Amino acid sequence: QLYYPTSAKLNNNIQDEYPLEFYELLIATQADGHLTEDSNAIQFSFVKQRKIDRLLNIINVLNIDYSIFVHARKGRVETAVRLKAKDPYTLLLRKYLSENKKILLNMLELSYDTRYHILDCIKYWDGTIKSNGDIVLDTTDAFFIDLIQSICSITNSKNINNTFTKKTCY
Numbered sequence: 001q002l003y004y005p006t007s008a009k010l011n012n013n014i015q016d017e018y019p020l021e022f023y024e025l026l027i028a029t030q031a032d033g034h035l036t037e038d039s040n041a042i043q044f045s046f047v048k049q050r051k052i053d054r055l056l057n058i059i060n061v062l063n064i065d066y067s068i069f070v071h072a073r074k075g076r077v078e079t080a081v082r083l084k085a086k087d088p089y090t091l092l093l094r095k096y097l098s099e100n101k102k103i104l105l106n107m108l109e110l111s112y113d114t115r116y117h118i119l120d121c122i123k124y125w126d127g128t129i130k131s132n133g134d135i136v137l138d139t140t141d142a143f144f145i146d147l148i149q150s151i152c153s154i155t156n157s158k159n160i161n162n163t164f165t166k167k168t169c170y
Helices: 020-032 048-060 088-095 112-123 141-153
Strands: 033-035 043-045 066-073 075-083 125-130 136-137
Touching: 020 033, 020 043, 020 048, 020 088, 020 141, 033 088, 048 075, 048 112, 075 088, 075 136, 088 112, 112 136, 112 141
Parallel strands: none
Antiparallel strands: 033 043, 043 075, 066 075, 125 136
């Protein structure tokens, strides 16, 4: 009888190049950001106050230059946050995202603490938390799913991938 581990803790004892908030902002941008075509700016548009608060906290910690405006759209109030095109972190984010928002940074080479933080912050952007504490990531981006599963495998986190087809217009 053989036993194959499904995950392990790879502790590579490296120092990450950027603060944890940068990697969370990368996940937030992949999930909810819009890469503007007219400049290097990145724009977010939210209805949920918790997402607005979380994003503002991250960009204030990183001291990113941004603008914010509130407007009515489709019968609801939306808050748009625009990271200025010339801010160093905005330019850095764009360097690590393809034009269709695929993450180009090799996250498997990050430190254990950063990888764990990335897995934990997914629940705030494209994820939800189940009553048992599990995080469910709902996305159509197969590349991102593969990346997250790989991070789970070397960060000692269990993961399960379920694929389904919605019977809606999506």
